[in-house]
Amino acid sequence: MAGVNGQAAVGGSGTRRRGKVLEKAILDATIEQLWTVGYAGLSMEGVAAGAGTGKAALYRRWSNREDLVAAALSSVLPNPSAIVLSGDSREDLLALLRCVRDAIAVTHGTVFQVVRSEAAEAAGGMMHAVVGQRVMDPCHEMILDVLRAGVGRGRFRPGADSEMVATVGPAIIVHYVVHQGPTVPDDYLISIVDDILVPLTAAPCSRGAITF
Amino acid sequence: MAGVNGQAAVGGSGTRRRGKVLEKAILDATIEQLWTVGYAGLSMEGVAAGAGTGKAALYRRWSNREDLVAAALSSVLPNPSAIVLSGDSREDLLALLRCVRDAIAVTHGTVFQVVRSEAAEAAGGMMHAVVGQRVMDPCHEMILDVLRAGVGRGRFRPGADSEMVATVGPAIIVHYVVHQGPTVPDDYLISIVDDILVPLTAAPCSRGAITF
Numbered sequence: 553m554a555g556v557n558g559q560a561a562v563g564g565s566g567t568r569r570r571g572k573v574l575e576k577a578i579l580d581a582t583i584e585q586l587w588t589v590g591y592a593g594l595s596m597e598g599v600a601a602g603a604g605t606g607k608a609a610l611y612r613r614w615s616n617r618e619d620l621v622a623a624a625l626s627s628v629l630p631n632p633s634a635i636v637l638s639g640d641s642r643e644d645l646l647a648l649l650r651c652v653r654d655a656i657a658v659t660h661g662t663v664f665q666v667v668r669s670e671a672a673e674a675a676g677g678m679m680h681a682v683v684g685q686r687v688m689d690p691c692h693e694m695i696l697d698v699l700r701a702g703v704g705r706g707r708f709r710p711g712a713d714s715e716m717v718a719t720v721g722p723a724i725i726v727h728y729v730v731h732q733g734p735t736v737p738d739d740y741l742i743s744i745v746d747d748i749l750v751p752l753t754a755a756p757c758s759r760g761a762i763t764f
Numbered sequence: 765m766a767g768v769n770g771q772a773a774v775g776g777s778g779t780r781r782r783g784k785v786l787e788k789a790i791l792d793a794t795i796e797q798l799w800t801v802g803y804a805g806l807s808m809e810g811v812a813a814g815a816g817t818g819k820a821a822l823y824r825r826w827s828n829r830e831d832l833v834a835a836a837l838s839s840v841l842p843n844p845s846a847i848v849l850s851g852d853s854r855e856d857l858l859a860l861l862r863c864v865r866d867a868i869a870v871t872h873g874t875v876f877q878v879v880r881s882e883a884a885e886a887a888g889g890m891m892h893a894v895v896g897q898r899v900m901d902p903c904h905e906m907i908l909d910v911l912r913a914g915v916g917r918g919r920f921r922p923g924a925d926s927e928m929v930a931t932v933g934p935a936i937i938v939h940y941v942v943h944q945g946p947t948v949p950d951d952y953l954i955s956i957v958d959d960i961l962v963p964l965t966a967a968p969c970s971r972g973a974i975t976f
Contacts, residue, residue, distance in 0.1 A: 720936065723936045724931060751964055752964045
């Protein structure tokens with residue numbers, strides 16, 4: 553049953569909610585639908601039913617399915633701007649790789665869909681765009697900033713602050729997700745930093761000093 | 765119309781073929797179907813029609829769709845064992861990354877499907893397995909061999925012959941494919957070797973000598 557006058561309908565849950573409480577219930581139901589029926593099978597009706605409200609409560613907030621799913625994803629994605637960089641290159645790179653790892657885990661790896669059906673492409677493309685704008689792009693820029701700072705302090709070799717070097721950590725994470733699944737162990741991230749990024753960025757003749 | 769007594773049927777193409785000629789026509793039609801209707805939409809009937817033959821000509825050679833698609837993929841994938849290693853680490857790593865790049869290009873990037881539907885998972889999983897066994901795994905082992913040889917000769921630093929270091933090149937290629945598309949430019953592969961693998965593996969204090 554659709555809500556009226558800005559109030560949520562009395563839905564399946566039998567409770568009357570409004571404002572932020574109802575919004576969170578709708579976003580949670582959207583994420584739930586995304587992982588159970590997938591983006592292609594997700595409908596405003598299905599989400600409304602899952603949230604125990606009416607479609608009107610959804611359409612008052614989001615004009616379409618894309619906006620709703622984008623809002624639901626954003627509500628569960630990590631926030632790179634909340635990461636406080638310590639100035640310790642190793643710790644900062646690890647924190648940023650954890651952010652990338654967590655963003656992928658939230659999407660269950662589906663941001664790496666490379667699919668032929670239009671519906672799936674739309675899903676992969678839209679989710680890819682949301683996760684890219686919200687997490688991947690900011691993390692990439694922050695990784696570049698850490699590399700530039702390291703080069704500036706002579707801690708990293710000249711040229712270590714390149715786009716491709718900044719891509720290596722996330723690339724190894726994506727490779728792991730594509731081949732092993734969406735949950736990357738923390739030990740693996742630590743190994744990416746200590747066994748790949750440290751030697752890759754080390755100033756000549758100072759690797760021993762950099763490694764610890 | 766189905767073929768009889770090991771002969772190909774007179775099909776849509778109006779030509780009578782048998783043996784290797786017919787087999788190639790069937791494998792080519794399978795690849796064509798794979799990229800036009802996708803694995804989920806691919807059928808023995810559709811491939812038979814595309815090849816201008818009968819289903820019996822297919823079933824005489826492959827017992828099911830999975831075997832047919834695996835055979836078709838294998839017929840177009842690069843063959844790592846055909847790569848002659850020169851002993852020049854840089855050239856050998858580049859040749860192996862080109863093999864990885866070409867294998868992905870052949871599959872149009874579909875080996876990186878991470879999909880929710882069973883049909884697509886079966887496709888991604890089966891194709892992933894074929895490409896993994898035929899190309900990715902052998903290339904990974906050959907990259908490890910090149911790294912071990914470089915460490916043995918003191919050209920690479922101790923520890924540069926690790927599983928994760930061997931993963932870096934393919935991981936950057938996969939990351940490119942997932943984000944930019946299945947065709948990776950050769951200049952990009954050269955940059956992976958010169959800007960990432962050379963400094964990552966360089967023996968301490970000898971990067972300058974290694975870079976060229």
